[in-house]
Amino acid sequence: MAPSQNQGDHSVGSINSHVGLPALDVSIAFPQATPASIFPPSESDYYQFDDLLSDEEQVLRRKVREVMEKEIAPIMTVHWEKAEFPYHAIPKLASLKVAGGTIKGYGCPGLSLTGSAIAIAEVARVDASCSTFILVHSSLAMLTIGLCGSEEQKQKYLPSLAQI
Numbered sequence: 168m169a170p171s172q173n174q175g176d177h178s179v180g181s182i183n184s185h186v187g188l189p190a191l192d193v194s195i196a197f198p199q200a201t202p203a204s205i206f207p208p209s210e211s212d213y214y215q216f217d218d219l220l221s222d223e224e225q226v227l228r229r230k231v232r233e234v235m236e237k238e239i240a241p242i243m244t245v246h247w248e249k250a251e252f253p254y255h256a257i258p259k260l261a262s263l264k265v266a267g268g269t270i271k272g273y274g275c276p277g278l279s280l281t282g283s284a285i286a287i288a289e290v291a292r293v294d295a296s297c298s299t300f301i302l303v304h305s306s307l308a309m310l311t312i313g314l315c316g317s318e319e320q321k322q323k324y325l326p327s328l329a330q331i
Contacts, residue, residue, distance in 0.1 A: 221281075223282065224281055227278070227286055231263055231285075232289045234263055235294075238256070260290075261330060261331035263290070265287070265290075266304055266328065266331045267305055267329045268283035268309075269310075273313075273325035274329035275325060287301060287302060304328070308328060312328075313325065
């Protein structure tokens with residue numbers, strides 16, 4: 168067996184004796200993550216989606232986009248590459264005031280279904296892990312209490328959960 172075909176040789180271009188294929192250069196399959204702050208701006212509205220949003224929903228969309236691009240995007244590449252969640256960014260996510268989404272009262276924003284979806288889409292546009300964090304918190308925890316909890320449970324838990 169040639170030296171480059173040893174089972175222990177994992178250099179690029181070597182042959183993996185188990186399957187007979189060259190070793191995979193993972194940098195091709197998984198290029199370095201890029202923060203959304205350097206993506207081209209989203210200027211087009213091909214389907215005229217903005218025209219379908221209420222004034223409040225447009226304001227919410229702009230606010231969430233601004234916070235995500237300026238506060239969250241610059242730090243996400245480092246955390247993505249380390250496979251870590253930026254827990255120190257939770258106060259910045261809390262400043263969006265979208266936790267609880269469509270729940271009315273108890274300190275929750277009472278957004279329209281469209282407004283809630285727009286907010287989460289704008290978060291996901293920058294980082295899917297942040298949108299997953301907000302969705303699990305808002306939907307799995309808060310919405311379950313909002314729909315199935317007693318009045319006592321709603322009053323006890325929802326106000327503090329709405330603050331993330």
